[in-house]
Amino acid sequence: MIKLLVMKNIRDKKNRFILIIFSLCSLLLMSVLIFKANFIQMQNDDFANNIAGRTLVVTPAVELIESLSEEEFYNFEYDFAKILSIEHVQEAYSSFLETSLDTSFKSDKYDGVVYFKYGTENTLPNNIVGQKFTNNDTGVVICPFNFYPDSNILYRDSFDNYLSGNSILDSNFDVTYEIPNDNGKKEIKKRTFKVIGLYDNTMVNQEANTCFMSAKDLYNIYEETLAISNEGVLTSVDVVVDNLNNLSSVINELNKLNYNSIPKLEINVEETNNLKMISYICICFILIVIISVTIVYVKKRNVMNIKEIGLLSALGFSNNQIQLIYFIDMLFVVIIAIAISTILSIIVYFIVLAIFKNNFIRMMYRPKLFFSSYIINYLMMILIPSLINYWLIKLLLHKNINSLIKEDEQ
């Protein structure tokens, strides 16, 4: 019977229109669901994977500054011991330590500027290939798999010119920076570093010119370059917390120590809610379209098939069998529609991915296809039309069979 139904459906050209409509609805629904899932994933990636998500920028409270004399202000130092003793605090270091420096990667393609982040066992990414370093190691760095040593990373129009991780792992490069000498002039200092490890910067939302350097090296460079000129300047401190959920408790503890603190990465709640709301409205709209199209289509089709339904009854098909036939009938159309939309969605995905790669360089995030979005889409697309169809046929079957057979004569 199923074979006959399938043959009938393939031959019935009237199915093509509904097939196109359902494919488009399914594609739209899938796109919205995937967009929403990606948006949430992007935020999660930003906050959960990017170290900045759980980093606080700490400054002295206004009351504390006002209570200081000029000399005390000039010699002000953070109480790192107390900050580090706060529960859930992993690291605390001057915001000035992380810095951009010129390197020997400079060439026709790159300006050679690399950003060096504070690397410790608490701040290094989890996905390192090669070796890690400790706080006391010197002369070693960890760089991205796809390395792009250029300060204009955000404004490049293509990622084609990446340096492959294989080519830089275990290789040396020079870092140059200016240090003031006794004569008040500046001299160029060169230091050599070895790339001992590689990490996936897209997984931790770091830009492709970001390398991790040991605390000791960063302190040394800071001492040689900025420490003198920053004397008397009040700097902020970056405080790394062990978990996103503990940010507020650490902020409270810092308040008690007379420090103000704000998260380095803040979520735009309004924007997030707006986007979520828009996606829910889109989903509702698509569902209404699917329901309306199904009702109109099924009613129209049933008017056409009304004799057929009467005939099936007359041939001895029970009501349940007839309902099953029309359920399968609709299921067949819907399954082909979701198969088409699945293929289309994959094509659309690759187009969107290409657009992202070429136009949204700044975003480390790359859109993904979410299995759960497909499942939700399949369930909605299968259940809604099939159940509406089942229900409308059931209503029709309450009519007298004879009146169905002779419907067009009446």
Add this chain to the structure above:
Amino acid sequence: MSVVKLQNVEKTYILKNEYIPVLKRVNAEFECGKLYAIMGHSGAGKTTLINIIDGIESFNSGHIIINGKDISNMTKFEKALVRNNDIGMIFQDFLLDDYLTAYENVMLPMTINKKFKKRAKERAWELLKEVNLSNRVNHFPKELSGGEKQRVSIARALANDPKILICDEPTGNLDEKNENKIFEILKNLSQMGKCVIIVSHSNEVLKYADIAYELKEGKLIEK
């Protein structure tokens, strides 16, 4: 032995609080091997009578026994089983599925019949051969003439080898030549042991009928 027995069957329609009796204590027996014609003027209740025999329509009182089974108190599902196993139906406007070929249309009732399900395709071809349509098995209804469509319809009615064939104006849409052809086929089937009940306006059916009834004022009167 009768395969269809009507005992005091009554049917009354209620239209806008008005009672319209259609069948008044109808008694009749229909046997295998005979062709019955039921005639009557338009609105006499011929179609109502055969729909009641089919189990398509309900009735107010009395008993209907089909192949030894009293359908009076059967559920819809049980009546559907009786229709599928014991009764073959032929309609005036053929009621063939436009998207199925001739043999697929004939296969349709067999797809839910335990006895013929497995060899539905072979049987459909055999039945089409019996009604002289072996050269039309893969044709769609729109490619067939009216007479050919009705022969496909007869083949479909025979699909589950029922004892009873009920034909509602089977030649109503056919010309004289095709009308006689169809009546000849139905006559042959009755001679092969089927109980054929034909409702028709056409007096032509009287040439083929073993017994003719007239439905008049709610009563079935043998002519």
